[in-house]
Amino acid sequence: MDYQALAAYLFPHITTTPEEIEARYPARTLKEGAKVTRMAPSPTGFMHLGNLYGALVDERLAHQSDGVFYLRIEDTDQKREVPGGVQTILEVFKRFGLPFDEGATLEGDNGQYGPYRQRQRAAIYQTFAKELVARGLAYPDFTTEEELAEMHKLQEERKENFGYYGAYAVGRNLTFEEIQAKIEAGQPYVIRFRSPGDPAKKVYHTDLVKGKMELPENDQDVVLLKSDGIPTYHFAHVVDDHLMGTTHVVRGEEWLATLPIHLQLFDTMGWKRPKYIHTAQLMKMDGGSKRKLSKRKDPELALDYYFEAGVPVPAVLEYLMILLNSNFEEWRLANPMADRNSFPFNTKKMSSSGALFDIDKLHDVSRNVISRMSADEVYDYIVTWAKDFDPELFAALEADPAYAKAILSIGRGGKKPRKDIGTWKDVRGYIGFFYDDFFTPDYSKMPDKDPAQIRAILEDYAAQYDDTEDASAWFERIKAMCPKYGYTANMKEYKQDPTAFAGNVADLSTILRVAVTGRENSPELEVVMKLLGKDRVIKRLIEASKLV
């Protein structure tokens, strides 16, 4: 068969040559060892934790080596595309602070290696497909979906490998005349690769996380161009990552199965293979067994979930870093305030087995991340969150930022900061009593003492509270009240013989605490009272004395 003629017949509109295209994508001039990575999502309008997990690797690898991290939109499947999908991707990356150096933007392209939307690159793929046809390495195939399904059934019965290969690759044997006739009859067709592979032979690959492996050669005549002339992932991946100069391809391990196809394609095209990093899947415990996190079943996989739950962005990132490089945790302990990006990220430390997503651990990481923030930072985060998810809290905070920040400053800073806040959702419960609107006292939390005595203590203290006293004077006053009620101020003494006293200083403090904060626990009462202000403290004490 005259392959040149076939190529010309199939692609009459393609007049550029592969060489001309190659010339448009010169080698990048980067310093030695610089890595070029890419994030290549489909614009399905949905970004999940797994996307971020891989993207973090891409971003670190590139920016740690003074390389390039770019965004390429894989919009080859029109059916799955969602309007605004690209915008969602851009917004998520902006929010998570993972900046692209080049690639698709809302306005168009930023960079010299575009276009960065695959649909706009149709002519490029077709040029290379045309060349493959001319070399006899690709051919048109008219097999219908039904015929393919039948073939699959037959293969199942015969217990043979599924797919379009070898003797099953009927399109291989079509003559030029047959092809012409079918096309003229308007039959749709795809362009398939004529695989030179033999599954009995091995292809060798060294993965940056999985290590050395040998896989059977690919013998499937995979589809290169779909019937609409748009490439499949396999072909687009090879062409784009070659032209765009990607040095490291980071993707989920579900791609391992099709790696032989990609390697074969790179080899056939005479192009250098990129390095691959096949990351382990994020898993989840479901019933008794692990399973891959699914975006349909697991709401916590959607990034929106974290925004709503009020997990701060840096906490999500730190948690992901821990999963990615287990020594990150150790590093963080040694460098509590260091910029996350100064951590020496290393693919060698990446685990080759899938990690279970652990929400408890995430919350712990979040608690620690928040505890390291300044009150101002925390305030800004909460306000941003509350604006969308808790309008009442938002209004209260905005009404008096200085007051809110003073509240949030309690126990903040220093070597042992408080860690009350795990997510922004916790905030209302934690600081609510500082606001009259949210103050819902539960006097049933009062110690189990005679109500008359509780009332007496409340009134007694209300009459003498002095907001000018410092912390120690404040506590001395409370201790001094003890004997009057048969309480002891000495906890050790009390523990030795509880029956000797009507109560202790902790009981007395709790009575005051429940009255003032409405709960049995709170940060240091003395500080709380000062922030609340004398009037409000006394008002609450009296109010409680009436209701107990």
Added chain:
RNA sequence: GGCCCCAUGGUCAAGCGGUUAAGACGACGGCCUCUCACGCCGUAAUCAUGAGUUCGAUUCUCAUUGGGGUCACCA
């Protein structure tokens, strides 16, 4: 079913031929303490199984088992 990947406590994991098998989360107990949070101390809990290599295997090899992935004109 074929092919591929993976395998240390409940979870994340260190380990890379000889260790009392780290650490973190979680659980439990205690200390500190006016409560809580923090912090500190401690307890329980792991090398899936079977062969082989070796003086010696958690570590290397091979099976088995288990888990996961993949076999589209989806990525």
